[in-house]
Amino acid sequence: xxxxxxxxxxxxxxxxxxxxxxxxxxxxxxxxxxxxxxxxxxxxxxxxxxxxxxxxxxxxxxxxxxxxxxxxxxxxxxxxxxxxxxxxxxxxxxxxxxxxxxxxxxxxxxxxxxxxxxxxxxxxxxxxxxxxxxxxxxxxxxxxxxxxxx
Numbered sequence: 001x002x003x004x005x006x007x008x009x010x011x012x013x014x015x016x017x018x019x020x021x022x023x024x025x026x027x028x029x030x031x032x033x034x035x036x037x038x039x040x041x042x043x044x045x046x047x048x049x050x051x052x053x054x055x056x057x058x059x060x061x062x063x064x065x066x067x068x069x070x071x072x073x074x075x076x077x078x079x080x081x082x083x084x085x086x087x088x089x090x091x092x093x094x095x096x097x098x099x100x101x102x103x104x105x106x107x108x109x110x111x112x113x114x115x116x117x118x119x120x121x122x123x124x125x126x127x128x129x130x131x132x133x134x135x136x137x138x139x140x141x142x143x144x145x146x147x148x149x150x
Contacts, residue, residue: 001052005059012094014070021146023067028065035130037061042120043128048082091127099125 009030017026034057041054069088076084107114107122114122 001055002059002062005056005061006063007058007059008056010066011063011065012060014066015146017067017070018145022142022144023071024137024140024142024144027064027067027140028134030061030067031134033061033128033135034064034125035134038123038127039131042123049057068140071140071143075141099129 013026013030017023020026030068035058037054040049041058044054069085072084072088073081103122105123107118109118111118
């Protein structure tokens with residue numbers, strides 16, 4: 001369901017950002033929805049919502065991850081935009097490759113048969129990462145068209 005959410009979220013969040021002329025509030029809103037989706041997936045009792053809903057919302061919300069690429073293109077001079085995009089892609093893949101074994105290790109560290117508590121513990125770095133991203137977004141320079149008109 002997460003990839004289906006990307007199909008919906010990436011263009012939708014980009015459209016909302018372009019329509020409002022702002023990047024930062026849309027990024028923070030999408031990250032907030034992602035944060036809530038993680039919590040719903042991990043902590044809501046089963047049966048409260050359809051099982052597909054939290055992962056679908058996670059995909060839609062994580063479409064906000066495309067906005068920093070727009071910001072990166074808007075804040076850098078033309079002669080370094082390719083380098084900036086390359087560095088940004090490198091950081092995305094580096095983070096993904098480093099966090100996966102950490103999460104796997106945290107989930108499987110206690111036993112061969114992980115419990116729900118092990119999953120809660122294992123996914124905490126993702127929740128902390130989203131919380132950190134929300135915090136750092138408040139320091140991001142606004143680059144949307146509405147900001148440039150002021």
